[in-house]
Amino acid sequence: MGSWMKMIKELTIRPKGERQIRKSPAYSFDEDLKKPLSGQTVKEILSKSSDVVFREFFLQGKDRIPCMLAAVDGLVDKNLLDQFILTPLMVDLARHPELTQVTLSNVVDKTLQSLLPGLEIKKISKMREAVDAILSGDSVIFFGNLTEAIVVGARGWANRGVAEPITESIVKGPREGFSETLRINTSLLRRKIKHPSLRIISLKLGDMTNTDLVITYIEKIASPDIVSEVLKRLSKIKMDAMLGNGYIEEMIEDNPYSPFPQISFTERPDVLAGKLLEGKVGIIVDGTPIVLVVPAILTQFLNVNEDYYQRAMVAILSRFVRYVGAFMAIVAPSVYIAVTTFHQEIIPTDLLMSISAGRQGVPFPALLEALTMTVVLEILQEAGLRLPKPIGQTIGIVGALIIGEAAVTAGLVSPLMVIIIGLTAVASYAVPTFDLSLAVRLIRFPLMILAGVLGFFGVTVGLYVILIHLLGLRSFGVPYTSPIAPLRIRALLQDTFVRAPWWALKRRPQLMDVEDPRPNGKG
Amino acid sequence: MERISPHQFTTLGAAVILGTTFLPVASIVTGVGGRDGWMSVLPGFAVGIPYCLMIFSLSEQYPRKNLLQISATVFGKWIGNFIGLIYILIVAYLGGLLLGQVGDIYQVSIMPLTPLWVFFLGGIFLVLYLVKSGIEVFARFSEVVFPLIVIALLLNVGLSIPRIEQGELLPILSEGFKPIFLGTRKIMPFVMTYMLFLAGVIAFLPTGKQELSQLKKGVWRIIFLVGILDTLVVLIQLLVFGPAETIRLVYGLLVLGKLVEVSRTVAGVESLFLGVWLAAAIIKIGSLFFSVIWGLESVFGLKGVKWRHAIAVVFLGISFRFIRGPSLITEIGLVDEYLIMPFVALWIPILWGVSRWKRGAGN
Amino acid sequence: MKTERGKGHKFILRLTIIACLLFLTGCWGKKEVEDLAPLLGVGFDQGEQPGTFLVTEQFARPKKDSSSGAEIEDRTFSVEASSVREAFEKFSEVAYRTPFMGSLKVIIIGEDFAKSGDFNNILDFFQRYAEFRRSMYLVLAKGKAQDILNLKLRSGLLPAMAIKSNIEGGDEISVFPTVRLGHYLTILGTKSTAPIFPVVESVKSREGVEYKEDGKDEAGEIRIHGAGVMHGDYLADYLTDEEAKGYMWLENDVIHRLINTVDLNENSVKFGGQVLKANTKYRVKVNNDKMEIQYQIKTSIAIDEILGPQKQLSGLEWVELVKQAEKDFAKVIEKECESSIKKERELGLDFLGIGRHIEQKNSAYWKTIKDQWEAEIADFPISLEVKVTIHHSGMSSSSASNSGGEGQE
Incomplete structure (x- = not known):
C-alpha cells in the first residue's frame, strides 16, 4: 500500500533539475x-x-x-x-x-x-x-x-500606486500594500527595515518575459542554508514566462502534490518585514503585489498579522477561535455523518430524538445528503467569488437562504444538516489564509466518504493519514509542523497557539536554525 | 542517518509503553492482585529502569549500533544471528497479534457489524505509511499523539469520578504484600516489550554526553509517567466497578467511556476515545514493525520496500489467524509472559555483563 | 514512456479496486438515525409457560412535529420469550425499525418475576451487549412491569422517561435508592451485601394524590416509593418508606431531604424543613470485647415550617425552640435508621452493607466472621449518633398567631 504514494510520485514528479515547462523557440x-x-x-x-x-x-x-x-x-x-x-x-x-x-x-x-x-x-x-x-x-x-x-534610466509608466491590500485587510495596523512595481515594493520594505543587514538580491527569470525578481532576507538572522537553497531552486527554474508568483511557487515548493500550502504569501510590507525578522526569506516578483515568503510552517497560516497589533489576550482568543474553526471546517460534516449513521450512542437521547425526527422523510442517506450539500456550498462559493460585489451578495442570499430554506421545507434535507453545512462554511472562513482554506475544503470530501463508509474508524484513519503527511512535509528544510513536532517549547508557548505579550517575546522564534540568537526586544 | 531528539525519545518511549497497555492493565493486575492490584503497576514498570540503563551503557560502548549488531560483535556472528532470529520472530508475532487486537476492540465495542479485515487493513495501512515516512516522522507522530492520549486518558478518568462507588478501595493491604508482587510480575512484560523496541531505536539516539544524561532522565520520566497513568487507569476502574467487575470486564476503560455523561450533551465518549487509542495501537505496532525491519536489516541484511510489504503481509497473516477474540487475548498474554519476558530478561543482562567482562579483560 | 503509462494503468486499477472495496461491499453496520427505534425501557414479568418471561419493550418513535420540534410517540410491545435476544427477534418481525439499545433508560422488574428469581441471567444481556450502558436504572415494579410501561401518563411522557426523570430528580428528596446497572453489579461483586432496588408503582387518583382521571379508574401517574431487597436472585421483601429513608441515611446517600417531625408525640410544636447537607460516617470499634459498628450522621437542616406554637416567643425562647427542633429532627432520623436496621436484622440480609463496612475498616476481623455473616447480622451491635444543626428558620422568627403576644392585649 505504501507504494501507491511512491507510484504517484514516480509518475508525476520529475527530478527538480529538469523542470522545463516551456522553452522559447528559435528566432531569426x-x-x-x-x-x-x-x-x-x-x-x-x-x-x-x-x-x-x-x-x-x-x-x-x-x-x-x-x-x-x-x-x-x-x-x-x-x-x-x-x-x-x-x-x-x-x-x-x-x-x-x-x-x-x-x-x-x-x-x-x-x-x-x-x-x-x-x-x-x-x-x-x-x-x-x-x-x-x-x-x-x-x-x-x-x-x-x-x-x-x-x-x-528614465522609466515612467502608469502604475497603481500604493493601495490598501485586498486579501489581507485588517482593522488595526498599517494600510499600505505592495503594488505591481518591483522598485516600489523594495522601497516599501526598506522603509520598514532601515538596517544595513537587509539584503536585496536581484535575479531575472523567464526567457521571454525577462521578469525581475529579488530575494530579500536579513543577514545573520536568516539561515544561510535556507537562502542558498532558495537561490538554488530559483536558478533551476527554466521557463519562458514568469507572469506571477504562482509560477515560482509551484516550481520551488517541496511537495507539489500536497494539498497544503508550503509557501506563504503576503501583500503587506509590515508582514514581510516581520517575517524577515523571524529569519525567513522573501521573494518579490516584478508585476505582482504578492510576495512569497519561505519557509512556511502550518501554524503560521492560521495566524494573522493583526494578532501582533492587538492586545495579547484578544489575540489569544482570536487565534483560539481560528484553530477551532479550522478543525471544525475539516471534521464537522464527517463527524455528523459518522455520528448519525454509525455511532448514535454518542448522542444523548433527547438530541437523538430530535435529529431522528428532523430526518423523518428525508429521502437521502446522511452521506449523500452531506455530500450534496457540501458540493452545493462549493458551487455557491465558486459562483460568488468572481462576481462583482453586488451580484455576489445576491448569490449568497439566493443560495443560502432561499435554496436552503426551500430544501428543508420540501423535506429534501434535514434542518440539522443545513445547520452543520452552514457551520462548516462559516468555520472555514475563519481560516485566515486562502491557500489553507482551500486545503481544508479539499480534505473535507475524502473524510466525509470515509465517515460514511467506516464511521469514526474511517475518520480517525483519515485524520491520521493527514497528520502523518503533515509530519513528513518540509518547507525548505524546515519541518512543516514545527514547533509542535519537533517540539520547540519556547516557540510553541510564545507564538503558536497563543501569542505572548510583546515584552515576553524576547527571543526570536526557533522555527529554524537562526544564526543570531540575540534577544529581540531587549530595551 | 536520521536522528531523534531527547524529547522525542521520551514521548516515543512513553507512547510505546503506554501503547496498548491501558486497556488490559486493570483487568490483569486486579486479576492477580485483587483490590490492591493498583499498587503493583508502578513497581512493575520501574523494573524497566535498570534494563534501560544497561542498554544505554551498551550504546555508549558501541555508538550508533543497535543491540542485535552489538550482540553479533560481543557473542560472535552465529550466536548473534541466532538471537536476532528469535528477536525477529517474537517481535513480528507480537506485532501481528496486536494488529489483531485492533480489530477485536473495534468490533467488540463500537462497530460490531464491520468485518475484521477492514480494521486490519486500516491499521496496517497507517503503520506502513508511518514506517515509510521514516523514524523521524514516527517520532514526531508520537510527539503529537502522545499528549492527546494522555489528555484522553485523564478526561476519561476525570469524567468517571461522579460514578465512583463508596469505599471500593478499602481495605488496603488486607492480603499482605503478596498480591502486589504477583501483580508486578504481570506488569513486567509490558515494559519488556518496550526493551525490544529500545534495542533497535538506540541506534538513532544522539550519543553526546549531555544528550545521554538527558536520555537517562527521559527514561525515568517515561517509566513514571506511564506508571502513574496506568495506575490511575487501574484505580478509577477499581473505584467505579469494584474488584470483581474490574476483573470481569475485558476492556474496562471503554465501559467507563460509555458511562461518561457530560451534562446531557455528550452521552458516551468511547468512540472518540477509541480514535485516540487507535493512534496508541499504531505507535505500538509501528514500533514492533520498525524492530522487525531493523532485525532483518542487521541479521540478514535485508532492506527495501519489498521487505516492508512482506512484513506487513506476515502481520496481517498472524492477525487473521486469531479472529477469535478470547484466544487472541490469551495468546497475547502468553507471548508477553512466556516469550518476551524470559527473552529480554536474559538477553540484555547477559549481553551487558559479557561486554563489560570483555572490556575488562581487554584492558 | 511505455512503462510509465503501464504504471499509470496499474495505479488507476488499484484506485478502482479500493473504491470498489469501499463502496460495493456495502456499508457495514451502517444505519441511518431515522431508521432506529430508540429503546427506552424494558420490563420483565413472569411468563405463562415455565422458563419463559414476558418482555415488554418500550420504543420511542420520534415524529416530526408541525412546530418544528420532535414529538415522541409510544411503541410498546410485550412478548413471551425465554431469552432477551429471542424477545428482540420477535419484536423485529413486527417493528420495521432497528432497535437502538444505547438509549435504554430503565429496566423494570415485575413483582412476580422478581420473586421467582432467574434475574441475573436476564441482566447478563444488558451488561454484555456493547450498545448498552451501565448507567441505566434498575427498578422493581409493584405489580406487573408491563402495566407500568403501558400506562398512559397525564404528563404525556412515556413511562420509561417519566421513571428516569423521577429517579434523576430523586436527589431533591432522597427517599429511595438510585440503582444503576453498574452499581448493582458492583454490589453483587462484594458477595456480602444484599442488593436493593427502588420500587415504582402506578398511582391512581385518591391513592395518596388526587387528580382528574382521564379514564375511569385508570392510573395516570407513577411514583417511586420505597425499595425492595433482593436475596440472591429473588426479591426477599419490600422496605417501607420509613425503612428506605433509614437506608438512605445509613448509606450516606442523602443529598437533600424534606423532613418533618409531625409523627413525634413528645413535643407539641412540630417542625418541617429541608436537609441542606448530610454526611454519614461509620466506625468499626471494639466495645466490651465485641466489635461494634457505629454510624455518625451529621446533617444541616433549614426550618421551613413550624406548626403549633401558641404564643409569640422572645428571642431567648426562640433559641431554645430551635435547639428543641434539632433534637426532634435527630429523633426522627434515628427512628428512620432504627427501623431500617430492625428490618435488616429481621430479614437476615445485609442490604445496609455493614459486612462490607467491617471489611473496609477491619479486614482481619471480617475474615473471621465472613462465613457466618448472615447469622451474625441479627445481633451484630450497631450504634447510632445523629447530630443535627439548624442553619436557619426561614424568613421569619415567630409564627403569625392570634393568641397572646407582643403588640396585643
Missing part, C-alpha cells in the same frame, strides 16, 4: 544578438513593434556625430527624456560647442561624465543588454557605429 534575430553592438541592428530587431520609437539626431561637438535614442513608448517618462537627455545633447551642446571636445572616439565617456545629468546612467557594450534595456523601459543612446552605447 538570435544570431543578431550575438553580433557586436550596433544601433542599426537593434533597430532592425525591434522596429517591427510600433511601440518602440527611435529618435535620430546629431550631436554637434567637434565632430558631427549621428546618434539614435531608442525607447519603448509608454514605458519611459517623456518629459524626463526631453528635459534631461535630448535637451542637453541637442540644444545645450549646440549652443556651446566650444565647451566640449567631443569627438567620435570619446563621445561615450564625455556624455557619461559631463553631458547627461541624471542618476541611472551607464555604459553598455553588448547587444543583448541593449535590447533588454530598451524592453525593460530604459532608453538607450547609440552613437554612430560605435559598439558602445549609453543606457539612461
Whole structure:
C-alpha cells in the first residue's frame, strides 16, 4: 500500500533539475544578438513593434556625430527624456560647442561624465543588454557605429500606486500594500527595515518575459542554508514566462502534490518585514503585489498579522477561535455523518430524538445528503467569488437562504444538516489564509466518504493519514509542523497557539536554525 | 542517518509503553492482585529502569549500533544471528497479534457489524505509511499523539469520578504484600516489550554526553509517567466497578467511556476515545514493525520496500489467524509472559555483563 | 514512456479496486438515525409457560412535529420469550425499525418475576451487549412491569422517561435508592451485601394524590416509593418508606431531604424543613470485647415550617425552640435508621452493607466472621449518633398567631 504514494510520485514528479515547462523557440534575430553592438541592428530587431520609437539626431561637438535614442513608448517618462537627455545633447551642446571636445572616439565617456545629468546612467557594450534595456523601459543612446552605447534610466509608466491590500485587510495596523512595481515594493520594505543587514538580491527569470525578481532576507538572522537553497531552486527554474508568483511557487515548493500550502504569501510590507525578522526569506516578483515568503510552517497560516497589533489576550482568543474553526471546517460534516449513521450512542437521547425526527422523510442517506450539500456550498462559493460585489451578495442570499430554506421545507434535507453545512462554511472562513482554506475544503470530501463508509474508524484513519503527511512535509528544510513536532517549547508557548505579550517575546522564534540568537526586544 | 531528539525519545518511549497497555492493565493486575492490584503497576514498570540503563551503557560502548549488531560483535556472528532470529520472530508475532487486537476492540465495542479485515487493513495501512515516512516522522507522530492520549486518558478518568462507588478501595493491604508482587510480575512484560523496541531505536539516539544524561532522565520520566497513568487507569476502574467487575470486564476503560455523561450533551465518549487509542495501537505496532525491519536489516541484511510489504503481509497473516477474540487475548498474554519476558530478561543482562567482562579483560 | 503509462494503468486499477472495496461491499453496520427505534425501557414479568418471561419493550418513535420540534410517540410491545435476544427477534418481525439499545433508560422488574428469581441471567444481556450502558436504572415494579410501561401518563411522557426523570430528580428528596446497572453489579461483586432496588408503582387518583382521571379508574401517574431487597436472585421483601429513608441515611446517600417531625408525640410544636447537607460516617470499634459498628450522621437542616406554637416567643425562647427542633429532627432520623436496621436484622440480609463496612475498616476481623455473616447480622451491635444543626428558620422568627403576644392585649 505504501507504494501507491511512491507510484504517484514516480509518475508525476520529475527530478527538480529538469523542470522545463516551456522553452522559447528559435528566432531569426538570435544570431543578431550575438553580433557586436550596433544601433542599426537593434533597430532592425525591434522596429517591427510600433511601440518602440527611435529618435535620430546629431550631436554637434567637434565632430558631427549621428546618434539614435531608442525607447519603448509608454514605458519611459517623456518629459524626463526631453528635459534631461535630448535637451542637453541637442540644444545645450549646440549652443556651446566650444565647451566640449567631443569627438567620435570619446563621445561615450564625455556624455557619461559631463553631458547627461541624471542618476541611472551607464555604459553598455553588448547587444543583448541593449535590447533588454530598451524592453525593460530604459532608453538607450547609440552613437554612430560605435559598439558602445549609453543606457539612461528614465522609466515612467502608469502604475497603481500604493493601495490598501485586498486579501489581507485588517482593522488595526498599517494600510499600505505592495503594488505591481518591483522598485516600489523594495522601497516599501526598506522603509520598514532601515538596517544595513537587509539584503536585496536581484535575479531575472523567464526567457521571454525577462521578469525581475529579488530575494530579500536579513543577514545573520536568516539561515544561510535556507537562502542558498532558495537561490538554488530559483536558478533551476527554466521557463519562458514568469507572469506571477504562482509560477515560482509551484516550481520551488517541496511537495507539489500536497494539498497544503508550503509557501506563504503576503501583500503587506509590515508582514514581510516581520517575517524577515523571524529569519525567513522573501521573494518579490516584478508585476505582482504578492510576495512569497519561505519557509512556511502550518501554524503560521492560521495566524494573522493583526494578532501582533492587538492586545495579547484578544489575540489569544482570536487565534483560539481560528484553530477551532479550522478543525471544525475539516471534521464537522464527517463527524455528523459518522455520528448519525454509525455511532448514535454518542448522542444523548433527547438530541437523538430530535435529529431522528428532523430526518423523518428525508429521502437521502446522511452521506449523500452531506455530500450534496457540501458540493452545493462549493458551487455557491465558486459562483460568488468572481462576481462583482453586488451580484455576489445576491448569490449568497439566493443560495443560502432561499435554496436552503426551500430544501428543508420540501423535506429534501434535514434542518440539522443545513445547520452543520452552514457551520462548516462559516468555520472555514475563519481560516485566515486562502491557500489553507482551500486545503481544508479539499480534505473535507475524502473524510466525509470515509465517515460514511467506516464511521469514526474511517475518520480517525483519515485524520491520521493527514497528520502523518503533515509530519513528513518540509518547507525548505524546515519541518512543516514545527514547533509542535519537533517540539520547540519556547516557540510553541510564545507564538503558536497563543501569542505572548510583546515584552515576553524576547527571543526570536526557533522555527529554524537562526544564526543570531540575540534577544529581540531587549530595551 | 536520521536522528531523534531527547524529547522525542521520551514521548516515543512513553507512547510505546503506554501503547496498548491501558486497556488490559486493570483487568490483569486486579486479576492477580485483587483490590490492591493498583499498587503493583508502578513497581512493575520501574523494573524497566535498570534494563534501560544497561542498554544505554551498551550504546555508549558501541555508538550508533543497535543491540542485535552489538550482540553479533560481543557473542560472535552465529550466536548473534541466532538471537536476532528469535528477536525477529517474537517481535513480528507480537506485532501481528496486536494488529489483531485492533480489530477485536473495534468490533467488540463500537462497530460490531464491520468485518475484521477492514480494521486490519486500516491499521496496517497507517503503520506502513508511518514506517515509510521514516523514524523521524514516527517520532514526531508520537510527539503529537502522545499528549492527546494522555489528555484522553485523564478526561476519561476525570469524567468517571461522579460514578465512583463508596469505599471500593478499602481495605488496603488486607492480603499482605503478596498480591502486589504477583501483580508486578504481570506488569513486567509490558515494559519488556518496550526493551525490544529500545534495542533497535538506540541506534538513532544522539550519543553526546549531555544528550545521554538527558536520555537517562527521559527514561525515568517515561517509566513514571506511564506508571502513574496506568495506575490511575487501574484505580478509577477499581473505584467505579469494584474488584470483581474490574476483573470481569475485558476492556474496562471503554465501559467507563460509555458511562461518561457530560451534562446531557455528550452521552458516551468511547468512540472518540477509541480514535485516540487507535493512534496508541499504531505507535505500538509501528514500533514492533520498525524492530522487525531493523532485525532483518542487521541479521540478514535485508532492506527495501519489498521487505516492508512482506512484513506487513506476515502481520496481517498472524492477525487473521486469531479472529477469535478470547484466544487472541490469551495468546497475547502468553507471548508477553512466556516469550518476551524470559527473552529480554536474559538477553540484555547477559549481553551487558559479557561486554563489560570483555572490556575488562581487554584492558 | 511505455512503462510509465503501464504504471499509470496499474495505479488507476488499484484506485478502482479500493473504491470498489469501499463502496460495493456495502456499508457495514451502517444505519441511518431515522431508521432506529430508540429503546427506552424494558420490563420483565413472569411468563405463562415455565422458563419463559414476558418482555415488554418500550420504543420511542420520534415524529416530526408541525412546530418544528420532535414529538415522541409510544411503541410498546410485550412478548413471551425465554431469552432477551429471542424477545428482540420477535419484536423485529413486527417493528420495521432497528432497535437502538444505547438509549435504554430503565429496566423494570415485575413483582412476580422478581420473586421467582432467574434475574441475573436476564441482566447478563444488558451488561454484555456493547450498545448498552451501565448507567441505566434498575427498578422493581409493584405489580406487573408491563402495566407500568403501558400506562398512559397525564404528563404525556412515556413511562420509561417519566421513571428516569423521577429517579434523576430523586436527589431533591432522597427517599429511595438510585440503582444503576453498574452499581448493582458492583454490589453483587462484594458477595456480602444484599442488593436493593427502588420500587415504582402506578398511582391512581385518591391513592395518596388526587387528580382528574382521564379514564375511569385508570392510573395516570407513577411514583417511586420505597425499595425492595433482593436475596440472591429473588426479591426477599419490600422496605417501607420509613425503612428506605433509614437506608438512605445509613448509606450516606442523602443529598437533600424534606423532613418533618409531625409523627413525634413528645413535643407539641412540630417542625418541617429541608436537609441542606448530610454526611454519614461509620466506625468499626471494639466495645466490651465485641466489635461494634457505629454510624455518625451529621446533617444541616433549614426550618421551613413550624406548626403549633401558641404564643409569640422572645428571642431567648426562640433559641431554645430551635435547639428543641434539632433534637426532634435527630429523633426522627434515628427512628428512620432504627427501623431500617430492625428490618435488616429481621430479614437476615445485609442490604445496609455493614459486612462490607467491617471489611473496609477491619479486614482481619471480617475474615473471621465472613462465613457466618448472615447469622451474625441479627445481633451484630450497631450504634447510632445523629447530630443535627439548624442553619436557619426561614424568613421569619415567630409564627403569625392570634393568641397572646407582643403588640396585643
